[in-house]
Amino acid sequence: MQTDIDPRSLIGRKAYDRNGTKIGTVDEVYLDDATGVPEWAAVRTGLFSRDAFVPLEPSEVVDQSLHVPFERALIKDAPDFGVGRHLSPEQELQLYHHYGLEISPPASDRDFGKLAGEDTT
Numbered sequence: 001m002q003t004d005i006d007p008r009s010l011i012g013r014k015a016y017d018r019n020g021t022k023i024g025t026v027d028e029v030y031l032d033d034a035t036g037v038p039e040w041a042a043v044r045t046g047l048f049s050r051d052a053f054v055p056l057e058p059s060e061v062v063d064q065s066l067h068v069p070f071e072r073a074l075i076k077d078a079p080d081f082g083v084g085r086h087l088s089p090e091q092e093l094q095l096y097h098h099y100g101l102e103i104s105p106p107a108s109d110r111d112f113g114k115l116a117g118e119d120t121t
Contacts, residue, residue: 007029007031007038008029010026010029010038010041010061010066011026011027011028011029012025012026013025013026013061013064013065013066014026014064014065014066015041015043015054015065015066015067015068016065016066016067016068017068017070017071017072017075018067018068018069018070018071019071019072020067021072023043023045023052023054023068023072023075023076024043024044024045024046024049024052025043025044026041026042026043026044026066027041027042027043027044027051027083028041028042028051028083028084029041029042029056030042030053030087038056039055039056039057039092040053040054040055040056040087040092040095041053041054041056041059041066042083043066043068043075045075045076050080051080051082051083052075052076052078052080053078053079053081053087053095054066054068054070054075054078055068055095055096055099055101070099074098074099077098078095078098078099079091079094079095079098
């Protein structure tokens with residue numbers, strides 16, 4: 001996603017699938033716990049429908065709307081975790097798998113797993 005967009009400005013924008021079919025309206029934006037980077041958007045898929053989670057990467061903001069590079073049917077079939085609650089790592093993993101996206105390994109310190117004060121020389 002374009003990094004120069006304020007995630008709060010996405011709320012209320014229309015969202016479209018890869019074919020330009022309207023999915024709905026962005027309800028909420030979820031940030032990565034570790035980095036604070038916008039990672040998921042909850043899109044209200046209709047008046048009486050639920051919110052569907054869509055990945056913000058590799059989505060794009062074009063002409064004041066969010067364009068998600070997946071089919072509408074796949075988006076509507078995304079796991080439903082409810083809106084307004086924190087996404088657990090397990091739920092995020094389910095979403096990544098649903099969309100067939102690769103998961104970036106967490107940034108690791110090269111001393112990960114080493115005991116504090118342990119000398120490796």
